[in-house]
Amino acid sequence: MGRVKIARKSTFIDMTAMSDVTVLLLTFFMLTSTFLAKEPATVVTPPSVSEEKVQETNFVQVLVSPEGKVWLTMNNDTSANWSNERMRMALLDKVSEIYNESHKNKVSFTPQQKLTFSKLGAFGVPLSQMGEFLDLAGNTTTSTQADKWLQGESENPKHITGIPIDDNKDENRPNEFQMWMKALRQTDNEILAGAIKDGTGVAIKADQNTSYGTMHRVMDNLQTIHMNKFTLLTALKAGE
Amino acid sequence: MAEVQQNDGGGKGKNHQKKMTIRVDFTPMVDMNMLLITFFMLCTTMIKSQTLNIALPSNEKVDNVENMSQASADDAITIILDAKRKTGSMVPDTVNGKVVNEVYYFDGKPLNGEAVTNESVAANNNLQKAEFLADEVNGQGIPQARGIRKIIQERNKEVLKKLEEYKKQFRDGKIDQAKYDELAKQVRKDENLKKPVIIIKSTPEASYGALVEILDEMQINSISKYQIDNMEKVDSLMLIDYQNRHHK
Incomplete structure (x- = not known):
């Protein structure tokens, strides 16, 4: 008597709408995301008020670690004739040509090694060890060793990390870093050569705590081979 | 929405079939999507790095002398x-x-x-x-x-004062951005200012x-x-x- 009958309601929530939204969001993030390229050294770029955005393509990034080690990364316009692969192949040919002009121990690379080089991200080992490095990087079982080498954590003490750089001021006897930079200008890629001339072709990325002495060496090296214009990568300054 | 109703024509025939509702539970799907979104959100870099252009003086001393003598x-x-x-x-x-x-x-x-x-x-x-x-x-x-x-x-201060004047005009809507940029460029190059x-x-x-x-x-x-x-x-x-x- 007097018992109120409570209607049984289903607790089932329709998730279809929710699923639609999440799929849309997912699509958005998948399309916009650019993955962070793996870099051999983690650096915190200095804050700056400059609002100029970093160029997207056609530049070479010079990564400088606080210890003064140097790596290079190519960023080419993939839509143009010069894909990253093609550019890197041409670069390796050119740099070995320049190297062999002044060194008794000539370097040469097998087609397989060249192919491996064309697929690398950042690179930075002395040219004399490049062959060995590429052999390691080309083999899937040993590629982690190559990564470690690039980060300076190789178990083999003979493995040198970073492109050799010194205080050389003689344009006619370039060090290896200068050879690489020269080679970049001398490939047939005129878009990149033009960008280097304008100053947008070379971007230096370094940690804010890197000593000026270290940075000065890199800049001096570029100045010696008449690359007076370049850009510095910075982060947006909060506040101001 | 996530249900499909099956209707077998009013149940006139002998094989009276039960009305069936097929519901698909989308909850696991949403869960998975959320995880994927989280992954992509964390991986992505939205803020692009800024750059600063610098031009060093050429190493040839000739340029330098000219530059310094102006000062x-x-x-x-x-x-x-x-x-x-x-x-x-x-x-x-x-x-x-x-x-x-x-x-x-x-x-x-x-x-x-x-x-x-x-x-x-x-x-x-x-x-x-x-x-x-x-x-x-x-x-x-x-x-x-x-x-x-x-x-x-x-x-x-002389340059900054001039720039401030133009900035005020720009803010009052007297001149547009292009005009301001042009004037600002002129001020920076003006040899008469200290x-x-x-x-x-x-x-x-x-x-x-x-x-x-x-x-x-x-x-x-x-x-x-x-x-x-x-x-x-x-x-x-x-x-x-x-x-x-x-x-x-």
């Missing part, structure tokens, strides 16, 4: 960056993992050639110390420049962050003539002399 003694100001460190130590002080930098400046041209000796430098040392400081908002809510920025602003020539030098110990910071100051204060130069003997002597006198 008369009273227009020139030299800024020297150094890392803060304890007396006698080479390791820079850090705050929150960031190297603390000091900035020194002096007006005019330093002694050169034969005149550079410890004694003459000490006697003519006009080196002064400043700091990197952000603007401070005063009582009226107007930001006030402090530290090295104030010093640079003071030297470049403009400082800033020479930036840095000790090897100062951090790269300080260099970027001082280049920022050039941009903030619309300095059109500045250059990055190498430390010379006289600069080091002045710095050491200053530090000896003040770090007691």
Whole structure:
């Protein structure tokens, strides 16, 4: 008597709408995301008020670690004739040509090694060890060793990390870093050569705590081979 | 929405089938999507890195001479960056993992050639110390420049005053952005205005962050003539002399 009958309601929530939204969001993030390229050294770029955005393509990034080690990364316009692969192949040919002009121990690379080089991200080992490095990087079982080498954590003490750089001021006897930079200008890629001339072709990325002495060496090296214009990568300054 | 109703024509036939509702539970699907979104959100880099363009003077000395001769003694100001460190130590002080930098400046041209000796430098040392400081908002809510920025602003006030006038016109809607940019460019190039020539030098110990910071100051204060130069003997002597006198 007097018992109120409570209607049984289903607790089932329709998730279809929710699923639609999440799929849309997912699509958005998948399309916009650019993955962070793996870099051999983690650096915190200095804050700056400059609002100029970093160029997207056609530049070479010079990564400088606080210890003064140097790596290079190519960023080419993939839509143009010069894909990253093609550019890197041409670069390796050119740099070995320049190297062999002044060194008794000539370097040469097998087609397989060249192919491996064309697929690398950042690179930075002395040219004399490049062959060995590429052999390691080309083999899937040993590629982690190559990564470690690039980060300076190789178990083999003979493995040198970073492109050799010194205080050389003689344009006619370039060090290896200068050879690489020269080679970049001398490939047939005129878009990149033009960008280097304008100053947008070379971007230096370094940690804010890197000593000026270290940075000065890199800049001096570029100045010696008449690359007076370049850009510095910075982060947006909060506040101001 | 996530259900499909099956209707078998009113159940007239003998094979009376039960009305069936097929519901698909989308909850796991949403869960999975959320996980994927989280993954992509964390991996993505939305903020693009900023850049700062710099042009170093050419190594050929010819260009340099021309450049420097334009700078008369009273227009020139030299800024020297150094890392803060304890007396006698080479390791820079850090705050929150960031190297603390000091900035020194002096007006005019330093002694050169034969005149550079410890004694003459000490006697003519006009080196002064400043700091990197952000603007401070005063009582009226107007930001006030402090530290090295104030010093640079003071030297470049003629240019900044002109720029401020145009900026006001732009804000009042009298001129558009393109016109403002053009006028601003003219002001920066105007030879009749008194403009400082800033020479930036840095000790090897100062951090790269300080260099970027001082280049920022050039941009903030619309300095059109500045250059990055190498430390010379006289600069080091002045710095050491200053530090000896003040770090007691």
